[in-house]
Amino acid sequence: MNEIPHWLEKQNDLQPTKVAIEYGEHQSISYSELREESRKLAKGLMKKGVKSGDHVAILSGSRIEFPVCVHALSYVGAVIVCLNMRLSPEELAFQLTDADVTWFIVDPEFVEKGHKAMQSTTLNEDHIVTMDRLPKAEDSIYLNDHLCLDDVFTMMYTSGTTGKPKAVMHTYGNHWFSAVASALNLGLSASDKWLVCLPLFHIGGFSILMKNVIYGMPIRMLDRFDAKVINNGIRHHGVTIVSVVTVMLQRLMKDLQENSYPASFRCVLLGGGPVPKPLLHKASEKSIPVFQTYGMTETSSQIVTLSPSEALRKLGSAGKALAPATLKIFVDGRIAKPYETGEIHVKGPMVSSGYYKKGHQEAEYLATGDAGYLDEEGFLYVVDRVKDMIISGGENIYPAEVESVLIGIEGVEEVAVTGMVDDEWGEVPAAFIVKKEGTDISFEKMATYCRDHLAPYKIPKQLFIISQLPRNASNKIVRRKLFQSVEGEQGHGH
Amino acid sequence: MNEIPHWLEKQNDLQPTKVAIEYGEHQSISYSELREESRKLAKGLMKKGVKSGDHVAILSGSRIEFPVCVHALSYVGAVIVCLNMRLSPEELAFQLTDADVTWFIVDPEFVEKGHKAMQSTTLNEDHIVTMDRLPKAEDSIYLNDHLCLDDVFTMMYTSGTTGKPKAVMHTYGNHWFSAVASALNLGLSASDKWLVCLPLFHIGGFSILMKNVIYGMPIRMLDRFDAKVINNGIRHHGVTIVSVVTVMLQRLMKDLQENSYPASFRCVLLGGGPVPKPLLHKASEKSIPVFQTYGMTETSSQIVTLSPSEALRKLGSAGKALAPATLKIFVDGRIAKPYETGEIHVKGPMVSSGYYKKGHQEAEYLATGDAGYLDEEGFLYVVDRVKDMIISGGENIYPAEVESVLIGIEGVEEVAVTGMVDDEWGEVPAAFIVKKEGTDISFEKMATYCRDHLAPYKIPKQLFIISQLPRNASNKIVRRKLFQSVEGEQGHGH
Numbered sequence: 005m006n007e008i009p010h011w012l013e014k015q016n017d018l019q020p021t022k023v024a025i026e027y028g029e030h031q032s033i034s035y036s037e038l039r040e041e042s043r044k045l046a047k048g049l050m051k052k053g054v055k056s057g058d059h060v061a062i063l064s065g066s067r068i069e070f071p072v073c074v075h076a077l078s079y080v081g082a083v084i085v086c087l088n089m090r091l092s093p094e095e096l097a098f099q100l101t102d103a104d105v106t107w108f109i110v111d112p113e114f115v116e117k118g119h120k121a122m123q124s125t126t127l128n129e130d131h132i133v134t135m136d137r138l139p140k141a142e143d144s145i146y147l148n149d150h151l152c153l154d155d156v157f158t159m160m161y162t163s164g165t166t167g168k169p170k171a172v173m174h175t176y177g178n179h180w181f182s183a184v185a186s187a188l189n190l191g192l193s194a195s196d197k198w199l200v201c202l203p204l205f206h207i208g209g210f211s212i213l214m215k216n217v218i219y220g221m222p223i224r225m226l227d228r229f230d231a232k233v234i235n236n237g238i239r240h241h242g243v244t245i246v247s248v249v250t251v252m253l254q255r256l257m258k259d260l261q262e263n264s265y266p267a268s269f270r271c272v273l274l275g276g277g278p279v280p281k282p283l284l285h286k287a288s289e290k291s292i293p294v295f296q297t298y299g300m301t302e303t304s305s306q307i308v309t310l311s312p313s314e315a316l317r318k319l320g321s322a323g324k325a326l327a328p329a330t331l332k333i334f335v336d337g338r339i340a341k342p343y344e345t346g347e348i349h350v351k352g353p354m355v356s357s358g359y360y361k362k363g364h365q366e367a368e369y370l371a372t373g374d375a376g377y378l379d380e381e382g383f384l385y386v387v388d389r390v391k392d393m394i395i396s397g398g399e400n401i402y403p404a405e406v407e408s409v410l411i412g413i414e415g416v417e418e419v420a421v422t423g424m425v426d427d428e429w430g431e432v433p434a435a436f437i438v439k440k441e442g443t444d445i446s447f448e449k450m451a452t453y454c455r456d457h458l459a460p461y462k463i464p465k466q467l468f469i470i471s472q473l474p475r476n477a478s479n480k481i482v483r484r485k486l487f488q489s490v491e492g493e494q495g496h497g498h
Numbered sequence: 499m500n501e502i503p504h505w506l507e508k509q510n511d512l513q514p515t516k517v518a519i520e521y522g523e524h525q526s527i528s529y530s531e532l533r534e535e536s537r538k539l540a541k542g543l544m545k546k547g548v549k550s551g552d553h554v555a556i557l558s559g560s561r562i563e564f565p566v567c568v569h570a571l572s573y574v575g576a577v578i579v580c581l582n583m584r585l586s587p588e589e590l591a592f593q594l595t596d597a598d599v600t601w602f603i604v605d606p607e608f609v610e611k612g613h614k615a616m617q618s619t620t621l622n623e624d625h626i627v628t629m630d631r632l633p634k635a636e637d638s639i640y641l642n643d644h645l646c647l648d649d650v651f652t653m654m655y656t657s658g659t660t661g662k663p664k665a666v667m668h669t670y671g672n673h674w675f676s677a678v679a680s681a682l683n684l685g686l687s688a689s690d691k692w693l694v695c696l697p698l699f700h701i702g703g704f705s706i707l708m709k710n711v712i713y714g715m716p717i718r719m720l721d722r723f724d725a726k727v728i729n730n731g732i733r734h735h736g737v738t739i740v741s742v743v744t745v746m747l748q749r750l751m752k753d754l755q756e757n758s759y760p761a762s763f764r765c766v767l768l769g770g771g772p773v774p775k776p777l778l779h780k781a782s783e784k785s786i787p788v789f790q791t792y793g794m795t796e797t798s799s800q801i802v803t804l805s806p807s808e809a810l811r812k813l814g815s816a817g818k819a820l821a822p823a824t825l826k827i828f829v830d831g832r833i834a835k836p837y838e839t840g841e842i843h844v845k846g847p848m849v850s851s852g853y854y855k856k857g858h859q860e861a862e863y864l865a866t867g868d869a870g871y872l873d874e875e876g877f878l879y880v881v882d883r884v885k886d887m888i889i890s891g892g893e894n895i896y897p898a899e900v901e902s903v904l905i906g907i908e909g910v911e912e913v914a915v916t917g918m919v920d921d922e923w924g925e926v927p928a929a930f931i932v933k934k935e936g937t938d939i940s941f942e943k944m945a946t947y948c949r950d951h952l953a954p955y956k957i958p959k960q961l962f963i964i965s966q967l968p969r970n971a972s973n974k975i976v977r978r979k980l981f982q983s984v985e986g987e988q989g990h991g992h
Binding site: 007009018019187188191192194220325327329353 | 508
């Protein structure tokens with residue numbers, strides 16, 4: 005029961021001439037062409053020496069060769085190591101070595117970076133393949149016609165806002181169950197088209213490549229985020245679903261101005277962290293169908309989603325665990341009461357069985373490291389990273405809660421909150437704000453605003469106006485580096 | 499990766515107040531009520547002595563207690579043995595004994611039959627539970643909150659048109675993959691409602707109970723086939739999908755007369771054997787969205803379906819194997835060429851791992867016993883049972899092909915074809931026809947009609963007009979009993 009037909013073989017059987025991927029200016033590739041290209045590459049790679057079980061790294065932007073390489077490697081039975089193109093050569097070298105990579109496929113745009121990274125590894129020129137010179141062959145070589153759900157297919161390093169990154173292993177089954185869980189939640193229509201503007205090397209983008217072949221649903225692939233191009237896709241090119249993170253949705257709405265989306269556009273899947281309530285309200289006013297989701301690399305993308313019918317009644321919630329998944333909140337080893345914040349634990353067939361070389365996930369439930377609570381109806385509210393919690397005079401303060409208030413202050417472009425040492429309270433919250441151009445924000449203005457929305461102990465005791473927030477290669481704010489970004493900039497407080 | 503949350507627990511979590519099942523005149527039960535009833539029954543059964551792993555038979559018509567019992571037994575972890583209510587006490591006794599049944603749940607309507615059957619088994623009064631007196635309890639007893647996909651959940655005897663029936667075992671995973679495969683094929687919408695008029699003890703009806711809790715999709719349950727009631731459900735009660743067999747579709751269309759179905763009605767899933775082409779043409783003329791399917795108990799219902807977009811272009815085909823399944827035609831141990839008829843073999847996670855006490859299915863592919871061929875695009879055409887093939891002067895004749903022609907003759911109500919011994923050709927086809935009232939059919943009329951549609955060797959050499967066709971408890975025609983039904987009736991031929 006743990007084998008399914010190779011998903012691209014199947015789509016080629018079911019709907020060979022259907023467009024699989026739209027990309028570039030006006031280009032597209034059908035399922036039969038995608039299969040053909042992937043199979044030729046699989047054979048080319050095998051002739052070069054790539055074998056089943058080999059670890060093959062991909063360092064690439066969102067170009068059509070990315071999915072072709074992904075499917076080629078599944079025909080070979082090799083394990084894909086997805087590399088983040090924003091990493092430094094040193095960081096790449098760590099991952100190439102840690103993941104025991106023996107082959108390295110590189111986007112021409114990153115050839116220099118790739119070579120630099122390779123120099124600190126045991127890889128050499130023979131092991132690197134650039135995407136503009138992919139080896140193709142048409143020999144009669146056996147390729148996988150089935151996929152074993154228990155086999156590891158991909159490894160992705162968690163972005164690691166603290167500590168060394170670890171490689172999350174995903175089996176074919178993890179990806180399959182994730183795609184199916186999403187379909188059971190969002191429904192599935194023959195007219196669906198999913199736009200992908202998230203990086204393909206992250207689970208958020210990669211999971212759409214999987215839905216493309218598991219559902220047989222066309223996708224529209226962009227090589228970068230461009231609000232104008234995306235809005236055009238939604239308004240004029242039949243896009244029905246788009247996955248974005250908060251900042252992207254903000255930009256889409258800004259670009260949309262007074263225009264609206266067609267009724268056939270049925271879902272903005274919004275993930276990647278806590279979402280400010282004002283943004284959700286604004287989207288709701290514009291009738292934009294926003295589905296908040298919660299997920300991570302370890303859960304093969306979304307595992308909790310707010311269902312369409314509850315989107316307004318439970319504004320700010322990430323929803324409930326998808327059909328094949330379970331969710332529990334633990335506090336001090338016991339299950340939390342409603343509204344009690346604790347660590348979110350998840351279980352389900354889309355949850356990774358562990359990190360490469362770190363041993364298998366032994367616990368029944370995966371501890372996510374995220375803090376959250378359930379309301380009396382069991383809806384999840386994600387509060388923050390457990391590690392980022394500030395303890396102030398015995399009270400727990402989650403930075404994201406404070407941030408979601410601060411973002412409502414006029415003139416605030418971006419905001420981050422972290423704890424600072426305080427003689428009296430142990431820790432107190434400090435606010436870091438990037439201002440909109442031409443505005444001014446004083447400590448007093450901030451504190452006054454907060455008094456209407458937050459308990460006194462949650463109000464930041466210091467305000468730092470900075471020019472930009474420190475982010476990692478996955479574009480996530482690194483709170484522990486906030487104070488370093490203040491150097492030379494001025495702090496205000498009392 | 500082989501565990502999922504108990505599906506009814508999950509639906510109760512996701513949409514407790516949503517109607518799960520509509521039944522009776524105007525009755526309905528929500529997911530939370532269905533859960534509550536099922537849990538109370540589970541606890542009542544456990545207090546009575548039913549344990550995880552016990553084999554519990556259900557002998558029942560399509561009443562609301564049926565799904566309640568099904569879910570209760572999944573909470574207990576017991577294995578359900580689905581009994582056909584049309585079986586004789588003797589046949590029931592065989593299945594109760596063969597399946598090692600230790601508990602017996604009986605519809606009040608079949609209490610007498612159930613007791614008669616029990617007398618030839620080791621079961622006694624303590625082991626029988628009637629559905630009008632189901633034990634319910636509210637004690638604090640542990641019930642399964644997860645389901646293991648590898649655990650056996652149901653056993654159903656194959657209708658066995660030849661030989662002793664065998665119990666097909668289905669795991670939770672078989673049912674889960676079957677439901678998901680269907681959703682990937684047909685799509686899934688929040689407004690879907692599936693009408694079930696097939697017996698629940700057969701896989702065709704049972705699989706809809708599974709979709710009910712796996713998708714969280716409401717179903718409308720009828721206790722018997724009634725064309726008027728079904729057409730009313732489709733036209734006025736939001737039914738979007740219905741599963742039927744050929745004769746049911748004929749009656750639905752007859753009752754529909756000049757009326758039509760609403761646009762929201764999106765699928766007639768038509769299974770249960772070869773379908774006469776004139777019926778498909780007629781349905782197409784009336785814009786009825788018929789999806790032909792092919793499946794059997796061993797494949798947990800449909801495994802091959804003709805996709806919407808191909809329904810007209812490939813009239814008469816059963817389509818292609820669903821996404822997680824594979825299909826091959828074998829002739830003499832080799833893979834058949836296009837249009838070459840051979841035995842249909844299938845593989846996939848919805849395929850049963852074997853028959854109870856008959857050892858596991860060892861072969862990679864399940865040999866279905868059905869004959870069929872693929873066209874040059876890989877679409878399946880089911881021809882007939884391999885065993886029913888007639889060999890006439892070295893030519894293979896499949897009765898179903900001949901029947902599909904004969905049904906087109908004016909005045910023919912029902913038809914069956916089988917082989918009869920012939921000195922010259924070894925075997926020749928013989929036709930058995932049930933006439934419509936007030937019509938007359940001569941051998942010459944039949945033969946003349948056939949000459950336009952069939953090769954000479956396929957034209958029946960004898961015609962028998964009979965009053966009804968011999969059918970088994972599953973309502974399938976038993977061709978080997980055709981000649982017995984002729985006794986006292988007249989044969990015509992040359």
